[in-house]
Amino acid sequence: MTTQDTTYLDQLEAEAIHILREVAGQFEKPALLFSGGKDSITLVRLAEKAFRPGKFPFPLVHIDTGHNFPETISYRDKMIERLGEKLIVGYVQDSIDQGKVIEQTGKNASRNALQTVTLLDTIAANKFDACIGGARRDEEKARAKERIFSVRDEFGQWDPKRQRPELWNVYNGKIHKGENVRVFPISNWTELDVWNYIRREKIELPTIYFAHQRDVITRNGQLMAAADFLNIDEHDRIEHKNVRFRTVGDMTCTAAVESDAFLIDDIIEEIRSSKISERGARMDDKVSEAAMEDRKKGGYF
Amino acid sequence: MDLLKFFTAGSVDDGKSTLIGRLLYDSESILADQLEALQQSNRKNDDGTIDLAILTDGLKAEREQGITIDVAYKYFQTDKRKFIIADTPGHIQYTRNMVTGASNSNLAIILVDARNGVVEQTIRHSFIVSLLELKHVVVCINKMDMVDYSEQTFNDIHKAYSEIATKLHLNEVTYIPVSALKGDNVVNVSGNMPWYTGKSLLDHLETIEVNEDEKSPQARMPVQWVIRPQTDELHDYRGYAGRVSSGSFHVNDKVTVLPSGVRSEISRIETFGQDQAEIHSGMSVTLHLKDNIDISRGDILVNSSHEPIVSQLIEADLCWMDTRPLDDSMMYLIQHNSKQTKCKIREILHKVNINTLDKIPADSFQLNDIGRIVIKTADPLAFDLYHENKQNGGAILIDSRTNLTVGALMFRASVE
Missing domain, CATH: 2.40.30.10 (Translation factors)
Structure with missing residues (x-):
């Protein structure tokens, strides 16, 4: 039962498992941030590979904007039941009710930016010293420069000029009280790598990743799911289309693509031939050339 | 399909980011929306074509100053291989970033400006490559378009670099004449240099054997x-x-x-x-x-x-990576694989002038200094010599006051 021939997927998997075990070994109270997206679902599988038959040495944490796709929430709950691991949910609604953030108004209102506050509060309340996330360097230019162990100060801020050098496979997780480390085990994976891995491992995904019929409206040239909290008015035209989502964020900021990719093989083929990058379907990145860098400095994942 | 990790060394003006941009662009690894952002950017070359360097300069400060500050990682793939590029800055004040990029790579690309030939910084970049023991080196002689694609210029630089390679024990060096700006010999073999019969850079990267550990x-x-x-x-x-x-x-x-x-x-x-x-x-x-x-x-x-060496007294090369200088009266933490223990600096043997390779006496290390020291660890370490085994022969130093990674160590001998 040996596999002599190691492919790049095996190499990426081995690296990610190594990073997850370093988190377990170096931190007192780590957590795995679970968004319901394919990248964090991949992280969960990697955590199973790193720690089974033992338990995960960390809980899963979900920041719930209240504007999630219902498919994501039902997937999350089923997955937690299967895993038998602990889930902690931080609600953006709580941050709004406590007056810590003010809900945006207007047509393009989104809770996407508000979740940073809820995330930082959840980290502080649970005293997490390391948060594992599914960000990848190929997603965006600022992320291309982020370390695998990325230290945040007590305000949750990322300082790109004060990053620690990361040599060989040695990760320095030493921090001062109040600081925490964001850890990105799949930093070196591309979107296509994640999909190939999901296919190889036969990992189940939320249904919205696959083509389905849905009511959509067009906003700023992008197809958005016609959900109540999109502030739909008489100028919006609701259409019924075959769509799927390439990333799963908040419903207010995640655009769909028209697609007939019903199966994972179709999706992989679609990405191979696609001419738009994955974050091209994220309205939040389009604000300015440095949009992601600025949000990351503020504590966004 | 396997994975090749490589890094690029060259100074600001050598066109390093342009070379990487060219690799991505000509191998069709840039997607439409990234291209759109590129075209809308204000930075253009003198002839109005897209400045491909923008693809790797990710941070605001870098775009403003037109230089690369930090290591940027880029990913692309061809039918033959997957690649991870560590794009590292070439200025002397970013030596630590180059060491970082080199520590995670199987191959180094060293850029030489055809107009200037081998210069001081070429020696410095090559020294780092030899220090980190990268087995495979590609010398890209860039801006060939600006020397009329001259074979003589290429041969002169080839000869000059060979002497450095011999001195630094770099045994496997490949020389490729390119123009990153125009695309000659990067992905496609150039018609402008019929005298060059070797492979294009990408072809070389796709086919080279790398498998050491x-x-x-x-x-x-x-x-x-x-x-x-x-x-x-x-x-x-x-x-x-x-x-x-x-x-x-x-x-x-x-x-x-x-x-x-x-x-x-x-x-x-x-x-x-x-x-x-x-x-x-x-x-x-x-x-x-x-x-x-x-x-x-x-x-x-x-x-x-x-079995490896087990010892508490170790001679090692050190690259200092912190703005605070090395204090040999202080206790540092050493992290070797999953092991952390305290350590002291027993002796500073010498520093290296990384532009001339001369060994000079020293009593401290400043940011980006490289040299040799002897450390004493609180617990014994089970290690191999870096030359034989990189993963088990390298370690980092951590300053317990700041928790920063302040040094890279390459183990050279046990003193006991």
Whole structure:
């Protein structure tokens, strides 16, 4: 039962498992941030590979904007039941009710930016010293420069000029009280790598990743799911289309693509031939050339 | 399909980011929306074409100053291979970033400006490549378009660099004349230099053999985590989780646990519920031993036939990476694989002038200084010489006041 021939997927998997075990070994109270997206679902599988038959040495944490796709929430709950691991949910609604953030108004209102506050509060309340996330360097230019162990100060801020050098496979997780480390085990994976891995491992995904019929409206040239909290008015035209989502964020900021990719093989083929990058379907990145860098400095994942 | 990690060394004006941009652009690895952002950017070349360097300069400050500050990672793939590029800055004040990029790469690309030939910084970049023991070097002689694609210029630089390579023991060097700006010999073989009969850069990167650690006779697995479910049905389960850093392990292999020196045999090799007969370098795994012994994170499992050095006094090359200078009266932390222990600086042997390669006496190290020291560790380390085994021969120094990574160590000898 040996596999002599190691492919790049095996190499990426081995690296990610190594990073997850370093988190377990170096931190007192780590957590795995679970968004319901394919990248964090991949992280969960990697955590199973790193720690089974033992338990995960960390809980899963979900920041719930209240504007999630219902498919994501039902997937999350089923997955937690299967895993038998602990889930902690931080609600953006709580941050709004406590007056810590003010809900945006207007047509393009989104809770996407508000979740940073809820995330930082959840980290502080649970005293997490390391948060594992599914960000990848190929997603965006600022992320291309982020370390695998990325230290945040007590305000949750990322300082790109004060990053620690990361040599060989040695990760320095030493921090001062109040600081925490964001850890990105799949930093070196591309979107296509994640999909190939999901296919190889036969990992189940939320249904919205696959083509389905849905009511959509067009906003700023992008197809958005016609959900109540999109502030739909008489100028919006609701259409019924075959769509799927390439990333799963908040419903207010995640655009769909028209697609007939019903199966994972179709999706992989679609990405191979696609001419738009994955974050091209994220309205939040389009604000300015440095949009992601600025949000990351503020504590966004 | 396998993976090749390489890094690029060259100064601001050598066109390093342009070369990477060209590799991505000509291999059709840039997507439409990225291209759109590129075209809308204000930075253009003098002739109005897109400035491909923008593809890798990710931070605001870098775009403003038109230079690369930090290591940027880029990913692309062809039909033959997947590539990870570490784009590192070339200025002397960013030597630490270059060391970082080099530590994670199998191959180095060194850029030389055809107009200037081998200069001081070429020597510095090559020294770092030799210090980090990268086996494969490609010298890209760039801006050939600005010297009329002259064969004589190429030959002169080839000859000058060969002397440096010999001095630094760089044995496998390939020379390619390119123009990153115009695209000559980057992805496509150029018609402008019929005298050059070698491969294009991409063709070379796609076909070069790189596979060092697996053949090593030194089987090593630092223990990261011990899996003990302690449930009723798995009461006696005890698995040592880690990543094989070199060589291979087989079931029934005799192994030694270090630094304790206790010996046992491998009873089972497990990867996520699957049993394996053997496991190779690079793979993450859970090992089981025949005897019940006390093993914890920081220990290392090795094959008993090729045990590493165990010592507390170690001679090492040091690259200093912090703005605070090295203080030899201070206690530092050393992190070697999964092991952390305290250490002191026993002696500073010398520093190297990295532009001339002269050894000079020193009593401290400033940011970006490189030289040789002797350290004494609180607990013994089980290590190999960096020359023979990079993963088990390198370590980092941490300043316990700031928690910053302040030094990279390459182990050269045991002093005891």
